[in-house]
Amino acid sequence: MDSRCFISDFRSNSVFSPPVPKALNKPFLALPCCWSARAHRWLYFEDAQFSASPRTRKSRFLPNLECINIRASRESIKNSAEEKKKKKPGVAKKKLAVFVSGGGSNFKSIHEACVEGSVHGEIVALVTNKTDCGGAEYARNKDIPVLQFPRTKDGADGLSPTSLIRNFEVEFVLLAGFLKLIPVELIRAYPRAILNIHPSLLPAFGGKGYYGMKVHKAVISSGARYSGPTIHFVDEHYDTGRILAQMVVPVLSTDSPEDLAARVLKEEHKLYKEVVAALCEERIVWREDGVPLIQSRQDPNHFC
Known part of the structure; x- marks a missing residue:
């Protein structure tokens, strides 16, 4: 429909002042309706989208009318309110350090989620034993400090276990394809605060020597x-x-290790983001027997 034809039915009369609808005791501009001089009554609309002409914008009863989609506006406000409810009130953004040894696809996925806001955290350091790996290159491009660990004899930018706390105020450590064993002093410095992701359903196909494509071949x-x-x-x-947390991925009869790896990696990205989001929102709780559980965002009484 031509916007000018649509608007022409809603021009105000310079003499006649339309009555404010009594049923809706709200300011006029907040109402999803317009006064029709032709119909001599208020017309309500749910999904009108139009652009007023300059003459119409000067109308007494439709000032500054721009492109409007009332339903979309209401949905936008509703979605914004719901998104705010998802974040745990009073919880500050958590500072995260990610450890990688390769391309760092999980690191990239988590970083993007932090930037977009679905994860209430900030990656303040990227730690790697291979400073020329893909994950380190991505971090440098995003202005994230890259630290080497283990520290080399002549490495001035190496990482000591306590420097994460002292220099970066890191609260949680995320391992994402890091192939070195984490030293005891770092584990003690971060009790119940270091996570790792493994590409199999542990305890099966885990332990020293099980990493990357070796895991999928063994499966x-x-x-x-x-x-x-x-x-x-x-x-x-x-x-x-x-x-x-775990996510089940079927193994197909025709799968090659590469096929299985691709499907598992896709689920890794989803699962790690969900878990890190729960971690940053303080929704990880520990059962009396030492088993960690994730508290539902929608229902605090539900755990998984």
Whole structure:
């Protein structure tokens, strides 16, 4: 419909002043309606989208009328309010350090979620044992400090376990494809605050030597029907910390290790973001027997 034709039916009369609708005791401009001089009554509309002509904008009863979509505006306000409710009130953004050894796709995914706001955190440092890896390059492009760990003999920018706290005020450490064993002093400095993601359903196919494509080859060779990522807290050994979250991925009869790896990685990105969001919103609770649970954002009485 031509916007001018649509608007012409809603021009105000310079002499006649339309009555304010009694049923809706609100200011005129907040109402999803317009006065029709032709119909001599208020017309209500749900999804009108139009642009007023200059003459109409000067009208006494439709001042400054721009392109409006009332339903979209209401939905936008509603969605904004719901999004605010999702964030736990009074919780400040958490400072995160991510450890990588390779391309860092999980690191990139979490960083994007932090920037977009779905994760209430900030990555303040990228730690790596390979300063030329893809994850380190991405971090430098995003102005995230890159630190080397373990520290080399002649490395001036190496990382000591306590420098994360002293220099960057890091609250949580996220391992995302980091292939070195975390030293005991760092684990003690961050009790229940270091997470790792592993590409199998632990405790199966975990431990020293199980990483990357080696995991997926072992899964297929075993005849296992299911695999998937596991996120767990880090202790002093490889892949033995308390399990926090898992996602099941079917193993197909035609799968190659590369096929399975691609599907598992896709779920890794989703799962890690959800878990880090819960971590930053302080929704991780510990059962009396030491098992960590994730509290639902919508229902605080529900855990998974």
